[in-house]
């Protein structure tokens with residue numbers, strides 16, 4: 001007899017894979033269903049989880065499927081997108097009518113608190129605390145990245161507070177290799193390394209003095225486990241309008257410091273011929289590197305207190321973990337043939 005039914009999206013992804021891996025370890029009696037986008041990905045997930053996970057094929061646009069799986073599940077986890085409003089509307093409509101206790105956890109990201117890419121308008125000292133600054137976080141401007149999805153998620157629990165709990169997990173720069181099943185590397189640092197090798201030199205947006213907080217992928221997964229434990233043990237935890245969880249630890253390095261480390265690691269592996277880092281405008285980053293400059297050109301600094309109130313303790317996100325993971329990520333990318341002209 002299964003204890004709970006859990007439905008997860010994004011299970012082949014970097015974040016979703018790590019979460020799924022930790023859920024299978026921590027909750028072996030759960031019946032888990034994963035949304036995948038193809039028969040091949042379904043077979044991959046089922047095989048690599050030793051058939052502990054059932055898959056259903058569709059996308060976030062398969063609204064009837066999302067509706068059905070949300071109706072059937074006690075725990076719903078969306079890691080496939082922090083922007084897809086149509087699927088969130090369907091999840092909201094199902095959850096508003098539920099008559100059994102259900103937890104929904106939506107992925108966000110600290111892009112939502114980024115400041116301007118104009119150095120004249122930077123707010124480098126601003127750090128958002130997910131407990132003390134919750135009202136400010138819940139009133140961010142609608143134009144901020146993935147704010148619309150956050151807002152929609154925040155409106156769900158109040159439609160059915162007797163049966164529904166929601167949480168938003170909003171990670172900063174995630175680093176480290178995921179224990180997941182398909183894509184195992186992150187976005188910001190790996191993309192910087194991949195494109196630096198392609199172009200032959202690296203960049204900072206202007207002087208590179210902006211900062212994002214950071215977290216190891218393992219500690220993101222363990223936060224999900226902490227939230228789910230509170231839910232199944234029927235203990236109080238911050239949810240709904242208060243259920244906004246940042247996930248960082250350690251020092252917020254500048255992108256200049258991080259880029260310097262990336263370049264040194266690439267140079268020592270003979271993947272680039274010089275350690276040149278050019279100061280570029282956001283437009284130049286877009287045109288030359290084909291990368292979204294916001295990831296390296298704005299500040300997004302957080303203090304993850306809400307998770308600590310649950311008893312969550314990050315264990316792999318220290319400064320030395322972060323810096324050494326830059327080298328291990330580059331080693332991983334090289335080993336898997338992802339560093340070189342034309343690769344991604």
Ligand SMILES: NC(=O)c1ccc[n+]([C@@H]2O[C@H](COP(=O)([O-])OP(=O)(O)OC[C@H]3O[C@@H](n4cnc5c(N)ncnc54)[C@H](OP(=O)(O)O)[C@@H]3O)[C@@H](O)[C@H]2O)c1
Nearest residue numbers: 010011012013014015037059060080081082109171174183
């Ligand atoms: N990595 C970070 O540092 C970070 C930090 C904060 C927030 N985030 C956000 O977290 C989310 C997940 O990030 P990630 O790094 O795990 O990305 P990822 O590795 O690219 O994984 C995305 C996952 O979602 C699936 N997916 C994408 N679009 C879908 C759709 N329309 N329908 C169904 N499935 C879909 C992908 O399936 P396929 O295998 O079929 O492609 C994959 O399983 C993104 O919204 C990202 O912006 C990431």
